Amino acid sequence: MLTRVDLRGTTTDPRDVLPRAQLDVAAAIEQIRPTVEAVHQHGASAVLAATERFDRVRPRRLRVPVEAIAAAAGTLDDAVRAALQTSIDRARAVHADQRRTDVTTQVVPGGTVTERWVPVSRVGLYVPGGLAPLLSSVVMNVVPAQLAGVTSIALASPPQRDTGLPHPGILAACALLGVDEVYAMGGAQAIAAFAYGLRAETAADPDDPGAGAASGWLLEPVDLVTGPGNIFVTAAKRMLRGVVGIDSEAGTTEIAILADDTADPVHVAADLISQAEHDPAAASVLVTASESLLAAVEEQLAVQVPATRHHERVATALSGKQSGVVLVDDLDHGLRVVDAYAAEHLEIQTADAARVAARVRNAGAVFVGAYSPVSLGDYAAGSNHVLPTGGCARHSSGLSVQTFLRGIHVIDYSQQALREVAPHVVALSAAEDLPAHGQAVTARFGGAG
The missing domain is CATH 3.40.50.1980 (Nitrogenase molybdenum iron protein domain)
Structure with a gap:
């Protein structure tokens, strides 16, 4: 059901071969x-x-x-x-x-910059x-x-x-x-x-x-x-x-699971299915170095998919080009792959999962260990489930209070504080060939430039 991408023994850039949705945003x-x-x-x-x-x-x-x-x-x-x-x-x-x-922040005596969050x-x-x-x-x-x-x-x-x-x-x-x-x-x-x-x-x-x-x-x-x-x-x-x-491009859902031999294939299969039931275009990706785990997960998918309510939708999502399994050399290789994928949801189902999770750089949200499934985050973990998709987690964050705030700098300098820094403003304005910038400062002290 899951398409295989074998990266073992290669130096291929994962971004060139990882499963992705066929319809891109530009076309849409x-x-x-x-x-x-x-x-x-x-x-x-x-x-x-x-x-x-x-x-x-x-x-x-x-x-x-x-x-x-x-x-x-x-x-x-x-x-x-x-x-x-x-x-x-x-x-x-x-x-x-x-x-x-x-x-x-008091920059100098008489000169402050305040960052207000509005x-x-x-x-x-x-x-x-x-x-x-x-x-x-x-x-x-x-x-x-x-x-x-x-x-x-x-x-x-x-x-x-x-x-x-x-x-x-x-x-x-x-x-x-x-x-x-x-x-x-x-x-x-x-x-x-x-x-x-x-x-x-x-x-x-x-x-x-x-x-x-x-x-x-x-x-x-x-x-x-x-x-x-x-x-x-x-x-x-x-x-x-x-x-x-x-906020970000929070599109059709996706899950990536980095797993090793310690992972329970029942859990892994259930979690892949859980996100696939959202939409036929949903992405479910397993990254592992373990062929034995993969075989066990595929056996579980064969059992669990037909038993789920939205089995046709799930089967379509799991067999689509946006889903699959990526075979890697080892855990370090797997981490490079999931960082390249930058999943909306990333589960770490490995030995010492917390340590592995701490090494992740790119993900909308990271779910650590066997008892932190994505479904928990969807509903009741306390975290936010509005997360960047399609690789946008490389540069964007999930929804938070900060999303709704703007930082405004408030600059408050006294006459003396401005007088002291005036030569530097004039020098930089001249270097940029913007002399009126410097004159806007020196005019306050009776100077012409």
Whole structure:
């Protein structure tokens, strides 16, 4: 079921041969470009048209009535409510420790630089709801935004065909977290709507409560968009970066497992399957030097895949070009391979797993040992599951409180402190042939340059 890539005894650059998704983001941008441009030009009517085309439903309203959010919370299963609350509590505990404090540095007597950490004013949070309604992604998006101090939070999730509303579990999670600005929209059209906003006068439904006619907006533009999604959501985020801020390219899920002979093949197979059930395009990659472990994992896959609920989806994902097993010479070689892959989720199932995990440089999140599966991080570890995919973990981080904060330098120099450093400013401005820079300093002391 898993395609093999044998790197043993070679000096091949792993990046050239590692399993990756066939559809790249650049290609997806060209597919979603007409949708994004239509939303920019035509607003809500274009969002509704795209929703009808891609989700096969036309919501009566884009903005979800607050009554519907409250009703969803009222019908939430008790066990799911308890699980969501546990997820919220643990996420709050972890993310509360991420809040940065302002720092003032006295550079010289009378001269200070302060770094202030200021939350963005308004964010748009995206929660997938297609093949799997990700209730947990509501928690992962909202909790760090709230703890960062963001005061205006909007959330979007695709409408369900039977109701025209986002999944009731997603609405219930919003209610538990106090989020009441929710929109029934998904895909690239949702990201475009967040980036450009939707003018009230473009609303197809005149009695849509929206954001209020007084403001002129059905949906006010946001400063930052966060959240996971499929390849088209990721493409829209990349395309609109600059129009709006984004967290990272958190696309279709992926898992890599670095394992040796000490790993339990039952666990390894189950964890590969767990992420493959997200999407036929999900990536599951095993990296090992052990052929005996590989054989045992393949035996387990043959047993476990047919028994899982979404076995067709899982089988498609595991047999796709984005998934596979990479055979390596030894553990050091395996570490080089997983660093090159830069997985969204990386499990370390080896002897002395904590020591091995400490050597990892590139991963969205690292799961250490037999009892820290990715599923724990998906729901209730306290960590965040909105993570960079497609190798972006080489340069990007997962969602956190810092995602929603901006560092602003505040410079405060006295007359004497400026006078003392003035010759250096003048010298550097002359070296760069920008003499007016120096004159802006010397003018304060009666000088001409």
